[in-house]
Amino acid sequence: MIVRVWHARAEPAKVPEYLAHFRQLVQPALERLNGFRGFTILESAGSGAAESAREIIVETRWDTMDDIRAFAGPDLSVAVVEPAAAATLIDYDRSVRHYTVAASS
Numbered sequence: 001m002i003v004r005v006w007h008a009r010a011e012p013a014k015v016p017e018y019l020a021h022f023r024q025l026v027q028p029a030l031e032r033l034n035g036f037r038g039f040t041i042l043e044s045a046g047s048g049a050a051e052s053a054r055e056i057i058v059e060t061r062w063d064t065m066d067d068i069r070a071f072a073g074p075d076l077s078v079a080v081v082e083p084a085a086a087a088t089l090i091d092y093d094r095s096v097r098h099y100t101v102a103a104s105s
Contacts, residue, residue: 001037001101004060004068006079008092009053015043018056018088025082030060035067053090065098072096 010018022041030036042057062068065076072080077095086092 001104002062002065002068003099003101004062004072004096005099006058006093006096008056008058008081009090010056010088011052011090012054014088015054015056018085021082021085021088022058025084030071033067033070035063036071037061037063056089061101068098 008018019041027039030039038061040059042055042059044055044057068076072078076098079092079094079096081089081092
């Protein structure tokens with residue numbers, strides 16, 4: 001299994017808006033794709049100068065890199081962020097990382 005990981009930051013009041021966008025538009029699109037195995041969205045309060053921001057980490061799980069390519073396009077390192085999602089965020093990574101699951105329970 002491969003985990004695709006992406007990071008963003010949002011104002012606390014905008015986090016529910018981002019989550020609603022994900023649930024209403026992104027999740028249904030992902031669930032139609034072969035090889036998609038689920039997602040986790042993590043949220044954390046920022047620290048230091050960024051205390052007013054929330055960190056968002058989106059992890060999606062996939063069977064193969066080819067399955068990810070059907071979602072992300074030919075350059076797998078590029079983040080897929082729709083304008084409506086970007087509008088809810090302070091900033092976000094323009095690239096993503098991929099990890100092979102080495103162990104899990």
